[in-house]
Every structure is written in structure tokens, then in C-alpha cells.
Amino acid sequence: MVDLLLGQVLSFEGDPLREGAAAARHEACGAVAVAEGRIVAVGAAADLRAAYPAARLHDYGQALISAGFIDAHVHYPQTAIIASWGKRLIDWLESYTFPEEMRFADPAYAAAVAERYFDLALAHGTTAMCSYCTIHPESVEAFFGAAEARGMRAFGGKTCMDRNAPEGLRDTPATAYDQSAALLARWHGRGRLSYVITPRFSPTSSPEQLEALGALWAAHPDCLMQTHLSEQTDEIAWVKGLFPQARDYLDTYEAFGLLGANGLYGHAIHLEPREIDRLAEVGAAVVHCPTSNTFIGSGLFDMAGVAARMRVGLATDTGGGSSFSMLRTMAAAYEIAQLRHMPLHPAQLWWLATGASAQALGVADKIGNLAAGMEADLIVVDLASTPAIAQRAARAEGFWEALFPTIMMGDDRAITSVWVGGQKRR
Ligand code: GUN
Numbered sequence: 320m321v322d323l324l325l326g327q328v329l330s331f332e333g334d335p336l337r338e339g340a341a342a343a344r345h346e347a348c349g350a351v352a353v354a355e356g357r358i359v360a361v362g363a364a365a366d367l368r369a370a371y372p373a374a375r376l377h378d379y380g381q382a383l384i385s386a387g388f389i390d391a392h393v394h395y396p397q398t399a400i401i402a403s404w405g406k407r408l409i410d411w412l413e414s415y416t417f418p419e420e421m422r423f424a425d426p427a428y429a430a431a432v433a434e435r436y437f438d439l440a441l442a443h444g445t446t447a448m449c450s451y452c453t454i455h456p457e458s459v460e461a462f463f464g465a466a467e468a469r470g471m472r473a474f475g476g477k478t479c480m481d482r483n484a485p486e487g488l489r490d491t492p493a494t495a496y497d498q499s500a501a502l503l504a505r506w507h508g509r510g511r512l513s514y515v516i517t518p519r520f521s522p523t524s525s526p527e528q529l530e531a532l533g534a535l536w537a538a539h540p541d542c543l544m545q546t547h548l549s550e551q552t553d554e555i556a557w558v559k560g561l562f563p564q565a566r567d568y569l570d571t572y573e574a575f576g577l578l579g580a581n582g583l584y585g586h587a588i589h590l591e592p593r594e595i596d597r598l599a600e601v602g603a604a605v606v607h608c609p610t611s612n613t614f615i616g617s618g619l620f621d622m623a624g625v626a627a628r629m630r631v632g633l634a635t636d637t638g639g640g641s642s643f644s645m646l647r648t649m650a651a652a653y654e655i656a657q658l659r660h661m662p663l664h665p666a667q668l669w670w671l672a673t674g675a676s677a678q679a680l681g682v683a684d685k686i687g688n689l690a691a692g693m694e695a696d697l698i699v700v701d702l703a704s705t706p707a708i709a710q711r712a713a714r715a716e717g718f719w720e721a722l723f724p725t726i727m728m729g730d731d732r733a734i735t736s737v738w739v740g741g742q743k744r745r
Pocket residue numbers: 394408412416519520547550611615636639640
């Protein structure tokens with residue numbers, strides 16, 4: 320059975336960060352044909368209706384059909400502490416994050432938050448994500464279990480910490496290795512799921528733990544490895560004190576085998592020239608978390624400088640980030656780029672939340688764009704979802720001007736339908 324979705328359709332034939340808006344393809348009266356979990360055709364509505372006369376029709380009118388959003392860095396266990404007031408990174412971790420993450424020793428609590436997180440993600444049009452869990456294997460079980468139940472492409476891993484974290488939230492080099500290896504064996508490559516080796520960041524891992532996780536990555540080089548890098552200046556000073564022999568923050572990973580093409584480095588705001596060179600040289604990806612960077616007061620990511628050199632994904636970083644919405648996240652990316660005199664085009668913002676994040680996660684051949692053969696993770700976006708957005712979109716000249724108010728002011732109310740792996744979920 321073929322499902323035929325009708326509406327405006329946005330897809331990409333190239334990378335708008337490099338080629339500008341010409342890399343985008345907008346079909347005003349478009350269609351996407353879906354069968355057996357995959358996209359089988361994208362094109363003009365009239366053509367696809369003729370090609371698939373027996374298809375089941377889903378007419379979304381003037382709404383926009385897009386690839387689902389991909390959140391390249393999120394902490395699902397922080398769902399319940401999003402929007403916690405008044406702290407910067409290190410105090411925020413100690414005051415809000417660590418006490419909450421402690422609760423994930425209880426599998427029932429972990430499962431309840433995972434369910435809530437995935438429901439919120441789908442409601443906001445996020446169909447794939449890469450999440451940190453907590454040190455507890457139970458938190459990883461809850462994450463992958465909830466993703467699998469929804470048929471989602473999800474990446475995640477046990478967050479490893481063996482120092483500078485409270486009692487009850489520390490593992491050891493050996494247990495970090497053994498538990499990560501067991502979870503990897505159980506979940507990596509199962510259906511649409513991928514295990515990600517996850518040292519939280521170098522302040523909370525001893526050199527011995529970093530070395531152990533470097534060895535695990537060397538044994539499973541096809542896995543992604545995610546961590547945090549140069550988010551706040553206080554953090555960087557702390558790293559300098561903990562690793563006096565390191566050339567810079569990135570070197571604390573590089574020295575232990577934790578720098579590579581399958582490495583995902585969250586934030587990456589205050590980078591030294593050597594760090595940018597090394598990340599680019601090895602083909603690593605960084606992840607921009609703009610609502611988090613303003614909310615925790617971290618700094619202004621250099622999109623122009625970094626995107627020219629390496630893959631960049633976009634992410635909520637919930638709950639350091641202040642929203643579950645990749646629309647709100649695009650708006651924050653726009654605002655931060657404005658402060659650095661780089662006006663990101665709507666095509667570039669949309670790409671960051673879809674294709675660029677898929678590239679960062681190494682799955683751009685599977686998700687993040689609408690094209691024949693891709694997995695059918697799609698969203699339908701109402702471009703007039705609130706009175707404020709509708710009145711601005713009504714006087715738009717052209718598609719991008721009609722889309723931009725939804726990027727700047729939209730949220731879950733704009734997401735009218737969500738398809739995951741070819742199944743209509745909402
Ligand atoms: N650095 C280390 N852990 C975290 C975290 O949970 N959130 C953010 N934003 N930064 C971190």
C-alpha cells in the first residue's frame with residue numbers, strides 16, 4: 320500500500336550552508352509517496368497522483384511536508400528539570416542536574432521520563448535524536464525501549480562519570496567500560512537504534528576512565544562517541560587545572576583515543592585555532608546547542624567559522640536548553656548568528672535541524688531529507704499555527720518569507736502530523 324502525502328514540500332539537493340538557498344527545493348503543490356517505511360517518490364502532486372492512482376491520500380492542504388527534525392544532542396533525563404532558574408553550567412549541574420539524574424537508578428522512574436520525553440519530542444516534530452542517558456544502565460534500557468516501541472531512529476548511551484560527581488552518580492573506569500560494552504552489544508544496530516559511547520566531559524572522568532572508553536571506541540569504531548567540549552570559560556579553566564599537561568580541552572580527549580571522525584562534540588564554543596584544525600583534520604562533527612548557550616550563559620557559537628571546516632549538527636540540549644522545539648532552536652541559532660553578523664537563511668536553519676544533523680550523526684543516507692529510498696520520517700508543518708504567525712505569513716512574498724515566521728515564533732502547535740518509519744504517529 321502506498322501512502323501519498325499532499326502539501327507544500329521542502330527538500331534539499333545540496334548543502335545550503337555551502338550553496339545557499341539554491342540547494343533547497345520547494346514544491347508548492349507537492350507530494351511524497353511512502354511505502355513499506357520508505358519514501359518512494361517526491362515530486363509534483365499531479366505527477367505522483369498519476370503515478371500512484373491507488374494510493375491512500377493524505378491531503379495536508381497548504382501545510383509544509385518536511386523531513387522530521389533531528390535533535391543531535393539532548394539529555395532526555397533532564398526533561399523534568401528544563402527551565403530551572405539562575406545558574407551557570409557548573410552550579411546548574413550540581414544544583415539541578417545531578418540530583419535529578421540520581422533518580423534514574425529506579426527503572427520505573429527512568430521508564431516514565433523516557434515515555435514522557437519521547438511523547439514530547441514527537442509532538443514537537445522531532446523524529447530522531449542523539450541522547451545522553453545517566454550513569455545507570457536502567458536509563459539506557461528505558462531510552463531504547465521507548466524509542467523501539469515508537470519505531471524511531473535513536474542514538475544514545477550511558478553517561479560515564481567517575482569523579483567530580485556526587486556519591487551515587489559515579490561509576491569506575493572498569494564499570495564504565497563493562498556496562499557500556501554490555502549495552503552496546505544489546506542495543507547497537509538493533510532495528511533503528513545505535514549505541515553511542517558517552518563520557519560526559521573530561522571534568523567528570525578520570526584519565527583512566529577516558530582511556531577505558533577510548534579503548535572501547537577503538538574496539539567498536541563504527542559507533543559514535545559523544546561528549547561536551549569548550550562550553551563555558553569556567554569549565555575550560557577547570558579542565559586546564561585537571562589536565563595540566565594537555566595542550567587544550569580537545570587534547571584531553573585526543574590523548575585518550577577519544578577524537579575521531581565518529582566523534583560528536585557538543586557546544587564547541589570557545590575553541591582554540593588548534594582545536595578547530597584538529598577537529599577538521601580528523602573529520603569530527605560538532606553540535607550547536609543555541610537555546611542552551613544563551614540560557615546557561617555559555618557564549619556565541621561561531622557558525623561561520625566552524626561550519627566552513629566541519630560537519631555541524633543542531634540540538635536542543637534539553638534541559639540545559641530551554642525548549643523541546645527544533646523550531647525554537649532554529650530561532651535561537653538565527654539570533655546567535657545575528658550577533659556574529661551572519662544572517663542564517665531559513666533554508667540554512669531548516670537544513671541544520673534536518674540534513675545537517677543527519678550528517679553529524681552519520682546517517683544522511685537514511686534520514687534528514689525527502690528523497691526516494693530514504694526512511695519515511697516526515698512532519699507536516701502548519702505555517703499559520705497561531706494568529707501572530709498567520710498574520711505575518713499572510714503578507715509574505717514567497718515561500719521563505721512565509722516559512723520564517725514559523726521558524727521564529729513556532730512551537731509544537733505548528734506540528735500537525737508526524738510520520739515515523741512510514742507510520743502515521745500523530
Ligand atoms: N556539560 C557536562 N554535562 C552537561 C550537561 O548535562 N548539560 C550541558 N549543557 N553541559 C554539560
